[in-house]
Amino acid sequence: MSNSEIKASSQTLETAKTTSSFSNVDPGKVIRWTLLFLGGVVMVMPIVFMISTSLKWPHEIYELSIIPKEPTLENYIYVLEDGRFYQWFWNSLLIATATTISAVIFDSMVGYALCKFKFSGRMFVFVAILSTLMIPTEMLVIPWYIMARDFGWLNSHWGIMFPGMMTAFGTFLMKQFFETVPDDFLEAARIDGLNEFQIWWSVAMPLVTPALSALAIFIFLGNWTAFIWPLIVTNSPHLYTLPVGLTTFSVEQSVQWELIMTGAALATIPTLIVFLLFQRYIIRGVVMAGLKG
Amino acid sequence: MLGYRSLSIKQKQVVWAWSFLALPVLFYSVIRFYPTFGAILLSFQEWNLLGSKSWIGLENYQKLFADPVFWKVFNNTFIYLLLGTPLSLLVSFIIAYNLDKVRFMHGTIRALYFLPFMTSTVAMAWLWRWFYQPVPIGLSNNMLAAMSIPQFPFLKSTFWALPSILAPAVWAGLGFQVIIFMAGIRAIPTTYYEAARIDGVSPWTILWEITLPLLKPTIVFLVVFSSIGFLRIFDQVFNMTTNDPGGPLNATKPLVLMIYDTAFNSFDMGYAAAQTVVLFTVLLVVSLVQLRIMRDR
Numbered sequence: 001m002s003n004s005e006i007k008a009s010s011q012t013l014e015t016a017k018t019t020s021s022f023s024n025v026d027p028g029k030v031i032r033w034t035l036l037f038l039g040g041v042v043m044v045m046p047i048v049f050m051i052s053t054s055l056k057w058p059h060e061i062y063e064l065s066i067i068p069k070e071p072t073l074e075n076y077i078y079v080l081e082d083g084r085f086y087q088w089f090w091n092s093l094l095i096a097t098a099t100t101i102s103a104v105i106f107d108s109m110v111g112y113a114l115c116k117f118k119f120s121g122r123m124f125v126f127v128a129i130l131s132t133l134m135i136p137t138e139m140l141v142i143p144w145y146i147m148a149r150d151f152g153w154l155n156s157h158w159g160i161m162f163p164g165m166m167t168a169f170g171t172f173l174m175k176q177f178f179e180t181v182p183d184d185f186l187e188a189a190r191i192d193g194l195n196e197f198q199i200w201w202s203v204a205m206p207l208v209t210p211a212l213s214a215l216a217i218f219i220f221l222g223n224w225t226a227f228i229w230p231l232i233v234t235n236s237p238h239l240y241t242l243p244v245g246l247t248t249f250s251v252e253q254s255v256q257w258e259l260i261m262t263g264a265a266l267a268t269i270p271t272l273i274v275f276l277l278f279q280r281y282i283i284r285g286v287v288m289a290g291l292k293g
Numbered sequence: 294m295l296g297y298r299s300l301s302i303k304q305k306q307v308v309w310a311w312s313f314l315a316l317p318v319l320f321y322s323v324i325r326f327y328p329t330f331g332a333i334l335l336s337f338q339e340w341n342l343l344g345s346k347s348w349i350g351l352e353n354y355q356k357l358f359a360d361p362v363f364w365k366v367f368n369n370t371f372i373y374l375l376l377g378t379p380l381s382l383l384v385s386f387i388i389a390y391n392l393d394k395v396r397f398m399h400g401t402i403r404a405l406y407f408l409p410f411m412t413s414t415v416a417m418a419w420l421w422r423w424f425y426q427p428v429p430i431g432l433s434n435n436m437l438a439a440m441s442i443p444q445f446p447f448l449k450s451t452f453w454a455l456p457s458i459l460a461p462a463v464w465a466g467l468g469f470q471v472i473i474f475m476a477g478i479r480a481i482p483t484t485y486y487e488a489a490r491i492d493g494v495s496p497w498t499i500l501w502e503i504t505l506p507l508l509k510p511t512i513v514f515l516v517v518f519s520s521i522g523f524l525r526i527f528d529q530v531f532n533m534t535t536n537d538p539g540g541p542l543n544a545t546k547p548l549v550l551m552i553y554d555t556a557f558n559s560f561d562m563g564y565a566a567a568q569t570v571v572l573f574t575v576l577l578v579v580s581l582v583q584l585r586i587m588r589d590r
Contacts, residue, residue, distance in 0.1 A: 032391050037398070039388065040405030043464070047408065049432060050420045062429045064439060110317045117310035118303070125314060132325040136525060136576055138549050139569040142335065142556050143328030146342075166320050196309040225413045227528045228549070232557060243415035243528075250419050251535050257423045257430060264416035275411040279404055282411075286469065287476045290514070 047268065054262040061258045075262040079249075085266055087238055088245035095157060095230075095241060096223040099164045103219045104212055106166045111174030112200050116186060126175075132168045141232055148233055159233045160241065164223060170215050173289060177211035178204060214285035224271065242267050335566035342560045353567035362543055363551070363568075370524055370548045373459060374579070377523040381463045381470060382515055388467070389474030390500070403475075407468035414465065418532035421461040422448070425533075448533060451544040458545050462529050466522065470515055477511030478504065513587045517580050524576055525549055548572050 053061050054075055056068040063069075079085060114126050144163055145154075153159035181204050189203045205212070230241045240248065246267050250260045275282055300308065336353055340346040357363050392402060409417070424432045425447035434444050447457045481504065489499050505512075527549040530539065538554060539546025548568065556565035 029394075033395055033397060036388070036391055036395060036402055037405075040402045043467070044405050044408050046417070046420055046424070046461075046464070047412065049424075050416075053423075062435060064432070064435055106317055106320075109313050113310050113313035117306050117313070119307040119310040122310070125318065128326075129317075129321055132321060132329075134573075134577060134580075135325065135329050136521075136569075136573060138525060138527075138552055139332050139573050140325070140328045142562060142566055142569065143331035144324075145556075146331075146562075147328070163324055165324075166317055168321075168325075171317075196306075196313075200313075221411070225415070227415055227531075228553070231531075232553075243413055246413070246415050246419070247532055247535070250532075255430070257426070260419050261423065264413075264419050267413045267416040271411045271413070272408065275408065276404075279400070283403070283407060283472055287472055290469070290473045290518075291476060291511075 047272070050261050050268070051265050053258055054265040056258055058256070058258050061261075075258050076266075079259060079262045079266065084237065084245065084249070085242075085263070088240050088242045089266075089270075091157065091160075091239060092224055092242040095160050096220050098157075099161050099223045100216050100220045102161075102165045103167050103170055104216050107170030107215065108174040108178075108205065108208070108212065109200065110166070110171045111176075112178050112204055114171070115175045115178040116181075116183070116200075116204070117196075129168050129171055133172075137163075137229065141229060144229070145232055153233075155234055155236050155239050157239070160230050160239075163229060164219075164226075167219065170219065173215055174208070174211060177208045181207050210284075211288065213281065214288040217282055217285040218289045221271070332566045332569050335563055336570045338563045338566075340562045342562055346563075349563070353564050356564065357567055357571065362546075365543050366539075366546050366548055366551045369455060369544070369546055370526075370575070372455060373462075373526050373547060374520055374523045376456065377459055377463055377526075378516060378519045381466055381519055382512070384463075385467050385470035385515075386474055389471045389478060390504070392471065393475050393478050403472065406471050409465045410468035412465060414528040415532050417461050417465055418529045421457075421529075422533045425457055449541060451541050454534075454541060454545045458529050458533050459523075459526075462523070462526060466519065470519065473511060473515060474508070477508050481507045509587070513584065516587065517583055520579055520583060521576060524572075524579065527553070548575070 048066060052066050052068060055071045055073070056063075057070060057072055057074070060069060110129065114122060140163065148154050148159045148162075153162065185203055185207070186199050189199045194203070225243060226241070227243045227247075230244045231247070234240055234244065237245070237248065246263050249263050253259045253263075297305070297308070335346075337348065337350055338346045339349045339352070388406060392399070392406075395402065423430070426434065427446075427449075428434045428438050428444055431447075433447070437443070437445060446453060448454050485503050485507070486499065489503060494502075524547075526547050530545055530547055530550050531553070534540055534545060539550050549572065552565050552568045552572065555561050555568060
């Protein structure tokens with residue numbers, strides 16, 4: 001029996017079970033559902049409190065109510081007024097997007113070359129790239145900092161981006177997925193007169209789009225929330241990314257928690273909206289990247 | 294000079310392969326390998342970023358191993374690991390195991406658990422820091438006060454500060470582990486369960502004899518992945534203790550924060566490099582030990 005058949009038969013089994021137990025509801029199932037649901041509500045409570053506090057007047061933030069008595073957008077107006085958050089948002093967006101595009105292209109290029117070309121040294125290159133997975137970023141930040149200083153990359157977008165332009169994780173992931181592309185397809189394209197670059201780009205790449213989007217989601221999220229390297233490589237506020245900007249902003253506000261919560265909400269809400277819109281794809285992508293990688 | 298056209302198919306493949314790999318090979322050499330050896334080399338030197346480097350042999354390591362702060366930090370790093378990994382894996386497995394059996398509003402509940410994973414660590418660190426403030430500011434203490442329970446010190450206590458910082462880290466990572474566990478549970482062929490059901494085996498036995506053993510690859514992946522994460526904890530600690538980095542009394546300071554401080558506040562680059570080499574060794578040893586233990590079992 002193939003895998004899909006097993007899945008299908010289990011599905012029918014499940015539906016059969018639920019319809020039969022519909023008339024007399026199993027108390028165990030109700031308790032399980034309720035506990036899980038309450039647990040889920042508890043999980044999102046911190047985020048709810050963050051957003052609710054960002055909508056409160058300063059004198060009201062000490063109250064436990066979730067819904068503000070006199071909701072206000074005053075905090076948002078104040079935080080956004082000087083334009084710093086827009087700048088940080090733009091920096092983060094630019095850096096995360098550029099890094100994602102670069103990493104997705106190069107990782108799949110390397111993954112493809114290591115999977116589909118026969119040449120001596122292939123194993124060596126693969127193992128060498130894979131071995132960089134064991135090196136923690138924290139070990140590299142000091143040499144990177146010195147490198148960035150010597151090349152004049154401190155305080156620049158490129159300085160924040162350059163270490164993430166390619167990833168070993170993505171290379172490994174894409175190599176795994178290119179294994180599923182049959183060589184016959186590539187051979188047929190070769191006979192049609194396409195060169196190897198065209199074969200990779202217009203024949204092999206379209207066949208692995210689910211993997212490409214999974215990798216893109218992972219890399220984008222990683223760069224969007226990256227903290228230690230942007231913190232080290234930048235010291236002028238107009239080049240901060242959102243996380244670094246939020247840190248300096250929060251330190252500045254010290255006890256004005258409604259403003260800090262507003263800043264935190266501004267940093268969080270965009271990704272939450274993206275998640276709610278593309279939930280299924282994001283979860284599928286994370287599972288794919290997590291299990292194959 | 295032979296042209297490209299005169300090459301055999303095999304030779305053409307070699308040319309193409311290296312033209313695909315040229316830039317990446319350069320990247321990995323310059324941005325990954327060269328800095329790695331740079332860091333190791335620097336760990337045997339003394340350098341304040343401005344003057345000239347001087348070779349001091351093992352002095353940085355001797356200084357490090359004689360430093361009581363280092364041992365405190367080393368301890369803390371392992372406490373993050375030893376509390377964080379088992380706790381988050383246990384909780385996420387319980388959630389995943391039960392959520393897998395739920396059909397009604399399955400997607401919505403899954404989204405609730407996954408949502409914190411999509412947030413920015415820095416934002417969440419400040420959010421939780423607010424929760425932990427004393428009365429009348431912090432949410433948690435206000436809730437306790439509303440129930441007339443005495444205040445809890447959270448970030449001010451040398452004992453409770455570390456778990457307080459760990460909590461948001463576990464919370465935010467839970468959703469990822471839940472969906473990976475669920476994918477693992479789904480991948481187990483149902484024929485095993487059907488056979489067990491026919492034999493009349495209890496759900497408890499099914500869990501211990503079928504689900505958990507067959508889930509081993511997933512568990513190994515999550516243990517190694519989350520351990521590396523907890524050993525490298527930084528963002529949360531940095532943001533929740535900006536007024537007293539790693540405090541109170543270094544009670545929450547992890548290795549990465551010590552590295553950051555040594556390198557970018559004291560500019561003792563050689564000493565910091567030695568600490569990064571220790572971090573690298575710790576990560577390597579912990580991952581290898583975990584893989585070895587779990588492969589045997």
